[in-house]
Structures are given as C-alpha cells and as structure tokens.
C-alpha cells in the first residue's frame with residue numbers, strides 16, 4: 019500500500035492501538051492534522067495549552083498502563099510541552115510525543131517557529147528520533163512505542179519536519195510486525211543466584227520491611243507483591259509513587275514513608291535489619307541524609323534499571339529484571355522453602371512497630387469533628403472525600419500540602435488509582451491528568467485534589483472539560499497561599515512569608531467554573547463540609563468544583579528534619595520533634 | 597579516588613548519539629579532558645559483540661568513542677551505567693568492566 023507521510027504517521031498510531039491523541043495544531047503539523055481529520059479510529063482531544071496535553075496523556079498512561087500520545091506543532095507548541103515531558107520522565111511514564119518541525123531545508127536557519135526540540139528535550143526523554151525520510155516513519159513509530167513501554171518506561175519524542183508529512187509524495191507502507199533494536203536489551207528475567215540470596219536473607223531477618231515504589235506499579239506487579247507478602251508477612255511501606263500497589267487496608271501496611279511519611283514507616287525503615295526495595299530508587303525525599311540511612315539494614319534491591327541500583331544507597335543483593343518477573347521468581351522460591359519461614363521471627367518487630375504507630379500514628383478520625391468552633395482542617399477534607407467516594411475513586415493531585423494530605427489520608431487499595439507528579443513535583447498536573455483518566459475510564463469516579471495555587475497553573479483546561487463533557491470532581495483545598503512554601507518559611511525562615519500569598523486577587527472559583535458551564539460549590543464552615551462533599555459526589559453528569567476554605571495555618575506532619583537528619587528525625591507537630 | 601580515567605564506547609553511528617553521551621558529563625559539571633570518535637572499519641576485534649547480539653556490523657554503521665575524564669570511582673560507575681542506558685550505545689567499558697547487552701562483565705573488553 020502506498021501512503022503519504024502524514025497518513026503513514028497516523029496509520030502507524032492506529033496500528034499501535036492508540037485511542038486518544040492529546041494535542042494542539044499549528045503550521046508545522048497541518049499535514050498531520052489533515053490525516054487526523056480523515057480517520058475515525060482515534061479521537062483527538064484539543065487541549066487549551068500543550069502542557070495540558072502532556073499531563074492528560076500522562077494521566078491516561080498512569081491509569082491504563084498504555085502509553086499516552088501527544089501531538090504538537092513546532093517552536094512554542096513544542097516548548098510548551100517541556101514541563102509535561104519532564105514530569106513523565108521523572109516518574110518513568112510511557113509517552114509518545116510527536117512534534118512538528120519546520121521543513122527539512124529550513125532547519126538551522128532560525129526559520130519561523132523553529133526550535134531544536136530534540137536538543138531542548140534531550141535530558142528529559144528516554145530517547146528521541148528525528149524523522150529523516152517518509153519510508154522510515156512506520157519503523158520509528160514502532161521503535162518509539164517499544165522503547166517507551168519496555169524496560170524502565172519513559173517519554174519518547176519524535177520530531178517530524180513538515181515536508182516529510184506532505185500529502186503528495188507517496189511511499190510504500192507496511193507496519194512492521196516486529197521490533198529489534200540491537201543496542202537495547204532491557205533485562206527481563208532475574209538471575210536465580212540473586213533470588214536465592216534474597217530468600218536466604220529474608221529467612222534470617224528479624225526486622226524486615228518492604229519498601230515498594232512506582233516501579234512495582236509500572237511493572238504491573240501488585241499481585242505478585244501481595245503474594246510475596248503472603249509468604250513473608252512483613253511490614254510494608256510504599257513511596258508516594260507506589261501508593262496503592264499494596265492495599266492500604268492490609269494489616270501489614272505502614273503508610274507512606276519519607277519526607278511526609280508516617281512515623282511508623284520511617285521508624286521501621288531506620289531500624290530495619292533488612293530492607294526489601296522493590297521498584298523504588300532511594301530518592302532524597304526517602305533517604306533523608308544518605309550516610310545516616312538505615313544504619314543496620316541489609317538492602318535487597320529489585321529494579322529494571324541498573325543505574326538506579328547502588329546509586330544512592332549501596333545494595334547488598336541486586337536483582338535486575340522486570341519487577342514482575344523477579345517477584346514471580348521470588349515467589350516460586352519462597353513457596354519451596356515455606357517451612358523454613360518462621361512467622362514468629364518478626365513478632366517482636368511487629369510489636370515494636372505497633373507501639374510506634376500507637377505513639378505517633380496519623381489520626382484518621384479528624385473528619386468526625388464538624389463543629390464550627392474550629393476551622394476546616396485540610397486533613398479532614400481528604401478524609402471526607404475518602405469516605406464519600408467509598409475509597410475507590412481515581413485521585414489525581416497537584417503539588418503542595420494538599421498533595422501530601424491526600425497521600426496520607428486517602429487509603430488506596432489498588433494500583434494506578436493515585437495519580438500524582440512525584441519526581442518532578444509539577445504544579446498544574448492534577449486537572450489535565452484527571453481529564454486523561456476520565457477519558458480512559460468514563461464510568462469511574464475521577465477526583466482531583468488540588469490547591470488554589472496549583473489549579474491556576476492549568477486552569478484553562480476547564481474549557482477542555484466542557485468541550486468533551488468530562489464530569490470530574492475537583493476539590494480545591496483553599497488555604498489562600500502557596501501553603502507548602504509557607505510551611506518551609508515558617509519552619510526555616512522564622513515565618514518570613516516571602517511571596518506566597520495572593521489572597522485579595524484570587525478569583526471567585528465558583529463563578530469562574532460556572533462561566534465554563536460547570537457546577538461550583540463553596541464551603542467555608544466545618545458544618546457544611548460533609549454535606550457539600552457528598553453533594554458534589556452525587557452530581558454525576560457535570561464537572562463539579564468544590565472550593566473549600568481551610569485553616570491557612572496548618573502544616574503537614576510528620577516532616578523529616580533536614581539537613582543532616584536521618585529517617586528517625588521527624589517533626590511531629592509545630593515545635594515538636596522526635 | 598579522583599584520577600584521570602578512560603571510557604570506551606561502541607555505539608551506533610547516528611546523528612545525536614555523541615551529544616547524548618557528552619550531555620551526561622555536562623549535566624554533572626564534569627569536564628571531558630579528551631574525546632576521540634571515529635567510525636569503525638575493522639570489525640574483527642568486535643566479533644564477540646556481534647556474536648553476543650546476534651548481529652552483523654557493516655561499513656559506517658558503528659563508531660568507537662574514547663573519552664578521558666577526571667572523576668571519582670562511584671561517579672564513574674554511575675556515568676558508566678547511565679551511558680549503558682542510552683539507546684544508541686552498544687557497549688561501554690570503564691572502571692567497572694564492560695557493559696554488554698546491559699550486563700556487566702568483570703573485564704575491560706573494549
């Protein structure tokens with residue numbers, strides 16, 4: 019079959035099973051948009067800003083496990099997408115970003131809307147391609163999808179000069195059935211010798227803790243993880259990126275660890291004799307001062323990426339491979355040695371952890387106070403949302419205090435339901451990400467927990483939600499300030515609040531969303547909170563924006579003491595340290 | 597220990613491959629003392645790579661890159677592993693040994 023470059027590109031995407039393209043057109047992508055117009059298999063979602071396109075594609079990818087697809091024009095279209103590509107890169111999210119480019123013969127001449135997209139995006143992509151000829155388009159798309167979705171996943175950029183998508187010149191098209199990149203062989207199966215050593219260490223340990231992160235979700239290994247812990251029955255914590263990969267309602271679950279992790283999770287990590295790290299990368303928000311990290315622990319590290327292992331914390335036993343395959347191998351081995359795993363080996367340890375939890379665990383009953391004598395607590399807002407949504411909604415968030423409260427107080431029992439920008443910490447992520455999730459799962463409840471600062475970074479997407487009828491629920495935890503920055507200024511700069519407030523210039527959010535055709539609900543008093551949130555959840559066919567005025571002085575605790583602290587050094591409240 | 601070290605890479609001879617490697621040094625603020633890259637014409641020394649990857653190199657397809665740099669051991673190891681992750685890199689040798697097919701060998705094979 020002979021096709022023009024623009025049709026080859028679009029047919030290749032269809033061949034890859036793409037449902038949605040998130041994008042914004044322009045001069046360099048006009049030919050491509052004509053090919054989009056001429057097909058029915060995929061829907062193009064016209065966002066209002068290219069950052070929104072990347073976050074929407076990203077949300078779609080996180081929720082489904084399938085790569086999100088973004089279509090951009092050259093120059094400003096491409097550069098507008100950079101934040102979203104970096105966001106996906108930091109969290110290892112599969113994404114295909116196609117950027118139009120000026121015509122081949124104009125490249126390097128400072129042509130109108132020319133940006134070196136490959137150069138600009140180089141440090142924040144897993145790989146990138148420049149299309150050099152129409153006859154290579156199909157192969158490049160095939161390779162791009164393979165690279166984005168295998169090994170440690172990530173975004174791939176494909177830059178397409180306009181002349182190579184012209185509708186006139188026709189080329190032979192056949193979508194490749196196989197892909198083989200000789201220089202790229204991500205590990206899949208683990209080495210059995212390392213599995214044996216890991217099992218040995220587990221049997222001997224008396225103070226085990228499992229620390230599972232986002233890589234466990236990417237690898238679709240929640241089931242295998244649960245099975246593993248059915249054999250070893252150990253306390254388990256999840257990173258911010260890993261929440262949901264192990265059921266929060268399970269008795270072994272300690273909550274999140276790290277900067278704003280629970281007391282018991284951080285204490286367990288610090289005092290462990292064995293840490294089983296699974297698809298997690300010892301980020302600085304997890305380790306606190308690396309030299310003081312878990313002084314007595316042996317480390318088993320499961321990862322698909324060599325460069326993540328022994329990067330920050332030296333691993334004693336390293337298991338390279340797809341996390342899913344590695345855990346399957348572990349489970350087989352553990353099963354064969356079940357009689358040697360003495361459950362009481364961890365008894366004293368479990369008691370110790372229960373004591374820690376009893377002493378300084380989070381209070382999950384704050385929502386029960388509905389007296390107007392006290393201001394609305396942001397923690398209680400999340401607790402209400404959790405109960406009103408039966409704990410099984412998809413929850414996206416932005417970045418700040420509200421994000422941490424959401425992570426601490428919404429209990430996720432399933433993977434891929436908690437969708438947030440952990441690695442890059444991108445304000446503006448929540449709303450467009452929720453759009454991507456809602457498009458993927460129109461029947462499911464999709465909630466965005468945001469702050470009045472973050473929501474304004476991609477607020478233009480409220481219009482996209484109107485156009486495509488996306489009835490998501492947005493809960494704006496409004497503390498009238500850049501709360502997380504304010505908290506650091508309170509704690510480290512004697513309360514000098516430098517450039518964190520805009521109280522008198524905030525819009526009336528309810529009126530704003532109403533002008534887009536959505537429903538706005540304003541809550542200012544504790545006594546209105548429960549009913550207001552339940553009302554929002556009861557509206558099924560409309561986007562509802564709930565603007566909730568919370569105590570502006572609240573801080574997120576626990577909080578690791580930094581710099582120079584270890585995981586056992588935490589602030590537990592204002593002026594209260596471990 | 598900080599001392600001058602050499603890294604050797606075999607990579608696809610494609611536009612953009614070199615700058616990805618160099619970028620890893622630049623990002624960390626490390627200087628490259630010397631750099632030499634050229635396409636390989638004699639594949640005999642690399643037959644073990646061909647065997648391993650079940651591939652055949654042909655004229656102009658792959659390049660050999662040598663970099664001298666001054667970094668300490670842990671950083672060198674990290675850079676080596678990140679270079680190994682680059683899609684266009686076929687093999688890389690340095691202080692840790694040689695990465696081939698993403699797997700580390702004890703010896704410096706390049």
Ligand SMILES: Cc1ncc(C[n+]2csc(CCOP(=O)(O)OP(=O)(O)O)c2C)c(N)n1
Pocket residue numbers: 416417418419420421443444445446468469470471472473495497499500501502503
């Ligand atoms: C794009 C971007 N700019 C700046 C920051 C730094 N930052 C982190 S949290 C935060 C405050 C967020 O305010 P808001 O959305 O109102 O959330 P709150 O902390 O008040 O709950 C800022 C400015 C960021 N994470 N992302």
Ligand SMILES: [Mg+2]
Pocket residue numbers: 418469470471495496497498499500501
């Ligand atoms: Mg705020």
